[in-house]
Amino acid sequence: MQADSARPRLAVWKLASCDGCQLTVLDCQDELLTLAGEVDIAHFTEATSAELPGPGPFDVSLVEGSVSTPADAARIQQIRADSRTLVTIGACATAGGIQALRNFGDVTEFASAVYARPDYIATLATSTPVSSHVPVDFELPGCPIDKRQLIGLLSALLAGREPRIPGHSVCEQCKLRGTACVMVARGTPCLGPVTQAGCGAICPAFGRGCYGCFGPMTAPNVGALVPWLRRLGMPDSDIRRVFATFNVAAFDSVAGGFPGPATQAEPGQPDAGSGS
Amino acid sequence: MTVVTGNGGAAGNGGAAGQRRRFELPAAGLEDLHRALVSAGYQVIGPRVTGDAITLGELTSASELPFGWGVSLSPGGYRLRKRDDAAAFGHSAGPGSWKQFLHPPREQLWSATRGTDGLAVGPGAVQEPRKLAFLGVRPCDLRAIQVLDRVLRGASGRDCAYSRRRAAVFIVVVNCTEPGETCFCASMATGPESGPGYDLLMTELTAESDHRFVIEAGSPGGQEILTGLPVRPADPGATQRADAAVTGAADRMGRSMQTDGLPGMLAASLHAQRWEDVASRCLTCGNCTMACPTCFCTTVEDVTDLSGEHADRQQSWSSCFELDFSYLHGGPVRSSGVSRYRQWLTHKLGTWHDQFGSSGCVGCGRCIVWCPVGIDLTEEVAALWAERDAAGEPAAGPEGPERGEQG
Numbered sequence: 001m002q003a004d005s006a007r008p009r010l011a012v013w014k015l016a017s018c019d020g021c022q023l024t025v026l027d028c029q030d031e032l033l034t035l036a037g038e039v040d041i042a043h044f045t046e047a048t049s050a051e052l053p054g055p056g057p058f059d060v061s062l063v064e065g066s067v068s069t070p071a072d073a074a075r076i077q078q079i080r081a082d083s084r085t086l087v088t089i090g091a092c093a094t095a096g097g098i099q100a101l102r103n104f105g106d107v108t109e110f111a112s113a114v115y116a117r118p119d120y121i122a123t124l125a126t127s128t129p130v131s132s133h134v135p136v137d138f139e140l141p142g143c144p145i146d147k148r149q150l151i152g153l154l155s156a157l158l159a160g161r162e163p164r165i166p167g168h169s170v171c172e173q174c175k176l177r178g179t180a181c182v183m184v185a186r187g188t189p190c191l192g193p194v195t196q197a198g199c200g201a202i203c204p205a206f207g208r209g210c211y212g213c214f215g216p217m218t219a220p221n222v223g224a225l226v227p228w229l230r231r232l233g234m235p236d237s238d239i240r241r242v243f244a245t246f247n248v249a250a251f252d253s254v255a256g257g258f259p260g261p262a263t264q265a266e267p268g269q270p271d272a273g274s275g276s
Numbered sequence: 277m278t279v280v281t282g283n284g285g286a287a288g289n290g291g292a293a294g295q296r297r298r299f300e301l302p303a304a305g306l307e308d309l310h311r312a313l314v315s316a317g318y319q320v321i322g323p324r325v326t327g328d329a330i331t332l333g334e335l336t337s338a339s340e341l342p343f344g345w346g347v348s349l350s351p352g353g354y355r356l357r358k359r360d361d362a363a364a365f366g367h368s369a370g371p372g373s374w375k376q377f378l379h380p381p382r383e384q385l386w387s388a389t390r391g392t393d394g395l396a397v398g399p400g401a402v403q404e405p406r407k408l409a410f411l412g413v414r415p416c417d418l419r420a421i422q423v424l425d426r427v428l429r430g431a432s433g434r435d436c437a438y439s440r441r442r443a444a445v446f447i448v449v450v451n452c453t454e455p456g457e458t459c460f461c462a463s464m465a466t467g468p469e470s471g472p473g474y475d476l477l478m479t480e481l482t483a484e485s486d487h488r489f490v491i492e493a494g495s496p497g498g499q500e501i502l503t504g505l506p507v508r509p510a511d512p513g514a515t516q517r518a519d520a521a522v523t524g525a526a527d528r529m530g531r532s533m534q535t536d537g538l539p540g541m542l543a544a545s546l547h548a549q550r551w552e553d554v555a556s557r558c559l560t561c562g563n564c565t566m567a568c569p570t571c572f573c574t575t576v577e578d579v580t581d582l583s584g585e586h587a588d589r590q591q592s593w594s595s596c597f598e599l600d601f602s603y604l605h606g607g608p609v610r611s612s613g614v615s616r617y618r619q620w621l622t623h624k625l626g627t628w629h630d631q632f633g634s635s636g637c638v639g640c641g642r643c644i645v646w647c648p649v650g651i652d653l654t655e656e657v658a659a660l661w662a663e664r665d666a667a668g669e670p671a672a673g674p675e676g677p678e679r680g681e682q683g
């Protein structure tokens with residue numbers, strides 16, 4: 001905490017990402033004024049280019065984005081050193097993001113296909129979550145994160161409470177909400193039973209299956225869901241594809257060999273982000 | 277007219293009166309029933325078609341009942357289907373249950389606000405519960421409510437909010453004449469004919485062109501409502517047809533379960549191979565416990581707002597399939613899927629007896645239908661019996677618990 005202020009200092013950082021999670025912070029319209037009254041927002045480039053004088057330390061840092069460049073690999077070390085509590089927000093920061101598709105391909109090949117001067121691109125071979133580089137205190141998954149979960153986390157941190165981030169399935173929130181399961185009642189494939197809660201089970205409430213944007217729940221049994229997805233008519237290529245999105249690396253690491261490297265499903269579309 | 281109820285189990289008239297005073301209500305009289313309940317101050321809750329399913333919610337008119345709709349049920353499958361008749365209650369359990377009204381998914385237990393002279397603690401959200409009339413409760417679901425009563429109300433009236441809500445409920449049961457493919461109330465002795473505990477009991481007759489109900493009261497409150505309805509004493513033909521339809525339903529159960537000695541068998545099954553087998557298929561998603569009308573587990577969280585001026589204690593449904601459910605100092609007690617599936621099944625069908633004096637399962641089939649991968653507890657229990665029988669004696673480990681009462 002800064003000597004001249006009694007209020008905690010909050011910083012919001014961006015690595016390789018689309019800014020969607022930072023926009024979710026800005027989307028907390030009603031709560032934003034209260035938040036601004038409770039903390040000094042010391043760094044938040046998506047919201048303002050004005051930075052409070054001086055660098056760290058920060059009481060809470062929210063970090064969006066994955067580590068995909070040598071520069072960010074260094075920057076995250078500094079952010080960690082400057083932050084009392086470090087919270088990663090979103091699928092990129094917590095799981096490597098959709099740009100982690102590169103982990104299953106050859107990034108130099110991608111770069112030469114996309115850029116006129118690939119030699120200008122300084123990028124890492126993999127896109128990895130922040131937790132692969134530095135210790136992380138809390139992780140909010142999702143693409144993008146859930147606004148209520150963010151407010152809940154910040155409220156907890158401000159009050160000195162441990163935030164509760166459930167590791168259980170989306171199904172539980174679906175049932176609490178009273179949605180008739182789309183898998184059971186209409187045969188729509190859904191990743192809810194292996195995906196971590198937090199979104200409030202939005203997609204099934206609108207009649208579509210969960211596509212896993214909150215990433216794997218704690219100890220998911222992906223192998224038990226796959227045969228059922230097949231039964232509902234999904235070809236294996238689609239099954240691979242549905243797991244190979246925002247949390248591709250995280251699902252790959254828990255799926256026990258399936259869905260397998262994402263690039264097997266869709267070769268030749270190197271649209272993964274290449275650096276921040 | 278005296279009615280002999282021959283279908284097995286706890287069904288029947290509670291043995292109180294040898295004489296049942298039964299009446300006939302034309303189908304159009306459902307609207308009168310609805311009106312009478314509303315006049316008596318009740319919000320009427322019943323089944324209606326919403327989206328892909330028959331769900332429970334407020335009925336502003338009896339015409340919202342799912343006339344002519346049935347359901348096709350299978351493990352992991354639920355589909356609405358058109359019926360050949362106009363039955364209002366020709367469907368079995370849907371995704372919801374009466375639990376959602378008596379023991380809601382989320383509930384504020386209390387709230388507190390920081391004021392000038394300290395902390396002002398206010399009560400939770402529900403103080404004066406609404407009077408609710410449950411219209412179209414199936415016999416198994418009446419039993420499920422009574423199971424919840426024993427858990428949450430008990431002799432000491434433990435959960436006050438539950439007790440208050442429960443006391444304000446009027447129950448209209450409709451006997452089952454057409455069980456679903458996943459139903460096994462006959463095995464659990466919870467249906468298809470209702471046991472006592474209803475305010476009004478109806479049996480729907482749709483076989484002929486005239487669509488009507490045989491109706492009787494089970495409480496003074498029920499009697500009062502009945503008196504205001506356009507009923508006439510039921511003729512023997514109608515009551516016979518009604519009773520035959522209910523008795524016949526017992527023979528057409530889609531599933532069955534061997535319950536004799538079941539708690540003992542489960543207690544001795546700790547190391548059964550079948551647990552591994554089912555755990556390999558189970559997603560540990562928790563859908564079964566959420567859909568089950570008797571699973572009551574909750575978690576409680578204290579939350580504060582950003583300003584720190586206001587705090588809430590919130591309760592919400594939880595499940596023994598959550599890893600955090602058994603989290604004690606340093607980690608979860610039931611970390612494997614095996615131990616979590618076993619907890620669900622052995623609590624529901626075994627230790628529930630020791631804890632609450634009955635089975636925790638009423639045979640409604642919801643957990644079978646709403647399991648996204650169609651795990652069927654009747655099949656699991658049958659497999660556990662078979663494994664026990666194949667082993668020749670209780671499949672207990674060296675330190676296994678006592679063998680069950682089943683020889």
Ligand code: SF4
Nearest residue numbers: 171174181182190192
């Ligand atoms: S719709 Fe999806 S998230 Fe909801 S209960 Fe079904 S499988 Fe789970």
Ligand code: SF4
Nearest residue numbers: 568637638640641643
């Ligand atoms: S265990 Fe299954 S069949 Fe038994 S009462 Fe619960 S949901 Fe119904």
Ligand code: SF4
Nearest residue numbers: 565571573596620623
């Ligand atoms: S089966 Fe599990 S969720 Fe259901 S009441 Fe028992 S412990 Fe609770």
Ligand code: SF4
Nearest residue numbers: 558559561562564647
């Ligand atoms: S039995 Fe089915 S509904 Fe229950 S936790 Fe396992 S997969 Fe989910």
